[in-house]
Amino acid sequence: MNVLNYISNLAMPSIILLIVIYALKERKKAFDIFLDGAKEGIQIVFNIFPTLIGLFLAVGALRSSGILDMIINVVEPFLNIVHFPSEIMPLAMLRPISGSSSIAIATDIMKNFGVDSNIGLIAATIMGSTETTLYTIAVYSSSVKIKKTRGVLGAALIADIVGIITSVVIWTTFLN
Amino acid sequence: MLNIVWPIFIIISFIYAIFSGNLEKLNFSIFESTETAINLSLTMLGTMCLWNGIIEIAMNTALIDKLNKILKPIINFLFPEVKDNREITSEISMNMIANILGLGNAATPLGLKAMKSMQKCNTKKDTLSNSMLMLIVINTASIQLIPTTVIAIRTSLGSENPTAIVLPVWIATILAAIAGITATKFLIKMNGRNK
Numbered sequence: 001m002n003v004l005n006y007i008s009n010l011a012m013p014s015i016i017l018l019i020v021i022y023a024l025k026e027r028k029k030a031f032d033i034f035l036d037g038a039k040e041g042i043q044i045v046f047n048i049f050p051t052l053i054g055l056f057l058a059v060g061a062l063r064s065s066g067i068l069d070m071i072i073n074v075v076e077p078f079l080n081i082v083h084f085p086s087e088i089m090p091l092a093m094l095r096p097i098s099g100s101s102s103i104a105i106a107t108d109i110m111k112n113f114g115v116d117s118n119i120g121l122i123a124a125t126i127m128g129s130t131e132t133t134l135y136t137i138a139v140y141s142s143s144v145k146i147k148k149t150r151g152v153l154g155a156a157l158i159a160d161i162v163g164i165i166t167s168v169v170i171w172t173t174f175l176n
Numbered sequence: 177m178l179n180i181v182w183p184i185f186i187i188i189s190f191i192y193a194i195f196s197g198n199l200e201k202l203n204f205s206i207f208e209s210t211e212t213a214i215n216l217s218l219t220m221l222g223t224m225c226l227w228n229g230i231i232e233i234a235m236n237t238a239l240i241d242k243l244n245k246i247l248k249p250i251i252n253f254l255f256p257e258v259k260d261n262r263e264i265t266s267e268i269s270m271n272m273i274a275n276i277l278g279l280g281n282a283a284t285p286l287g288l289k290a291m292k293s294m295q296k297c298n299t300k301k302d303t304l305s306n307s308m309l310m311l312i313v314i315n316t317a318s319i320q321l322i323p324t325t326v327i328a329i330r331t332s333l334g335s336e337n338p339t340a341i342v343l344p345v346w347i348a349t350i351l352a353a354i355a356g357i358t359a360t361k362f363l364i365k366m367n368g369r370n371k
Contacts, residue, residue: 011279012282015282019233022238026238033229033236034232041228041285044288044289048288053209055213056212057210059209060209060212061186061189061193065190065193065196066192110330115335116340125341128345131315131317136316137312140288145302146295147302150304152363158356160316162351162354163355166348170347
């Protein structure tokens with residue numbers, strides 16, 4: 001654990017260090033170049049901001065209106081047939097749409113069912129192996145003002161579903 | 177996509193809130209959404225500028241050529257349209273490295289930089305190009321070596337072995353990425369547009 005932590009903490013500083021050393025070695029104007037790049041960053045955030053507001057409004061509404069819970073209740077019986085643990089379902093459904101609330105739900109699941117229980121381990125594996133798909137697509141597309149996304153949501157959701165099912169199968173079948 | 181998904185999300189949740197008596201919660205969440213967006217954007221503004229700056233330096237050194245050489249075969253396979261564009265492949269390489277190292281904060285600015293460069297040679301400016309599709313799907317699959325956030329949560333909850341999930345995460349994320357890449361390749365073939 002400590003070794004892994006140490007490596008994680010080492011990653012970011014060593015990348016910056018390596019780049020700066022290279023710039024110095026090649027006698028580049030490191031700071032001027034840095035400023036040029038940083039200015040570009042402002043423009044990117046500026047382009048994304050309206051998308052974020054709109055997205056958070058919709059996702060917040062889905063969650064607070066209770067419709068998400070309702071959908072989960074409806075699909076639960078079907079999940080039981082295929083032996084998909086229904087405790088995981090809220091996380092599986094929220095994971096692609098909201099990063100902050102899926103962290104909250106995953107933490108909640110780990111706390112309630114035990115962090116080292118099967119359900120807790122599945123929740124953690126799902127969090128580690130998937131991304132906030134909707135958010136990623138919206139941010140990437142809107143940063144270059146693109147509206148037509150050619151079914152990228154479908155392809156990305158297939159990846160999420162495979163990730164989620166694999167997480168469940170690993171802990172219920174192989175490591176039990 | 178969002179032109180359809182977004183109104184649907186809003187309409188069904190607003191109607192459901194009225195019938196389920198959750199109007200108060202809905203009101204709260206409407207105001208909360210602007211706050212969340214502001215907070216995230218401010219955080220993002222910082223990391224975005226920082227990493228764009230750092231990467232700009234890297235792009236001006238020989239370091240990026242070495243990195244490109246290592247990732248070349250993978251990038252050629254995933255991004256055949258842009259494989260000869262040094263600027264774009266460099267940005268994709270950096271984005272991949274940041275993802276693999278679990279530096280989500282760094283990966284997004286790098287990915288968006290690559291999107292910007294790809295847009296320059298995109299023939300239809302309002303539609304995602306093939307390379308953009310692939311870049312987005314790879315970023316949603318989040319291939320990472322060390323899932324730092326989850327390990328941190330597990331540690332804080334007093335797990336006996338917080339890193340026990342690392343190997344399962346690798347397996348799940350690799351399978352997810354393969355599925356995503358296959359689906360994207362299929363998608364590109366199906367609606368066979370040029371770039």
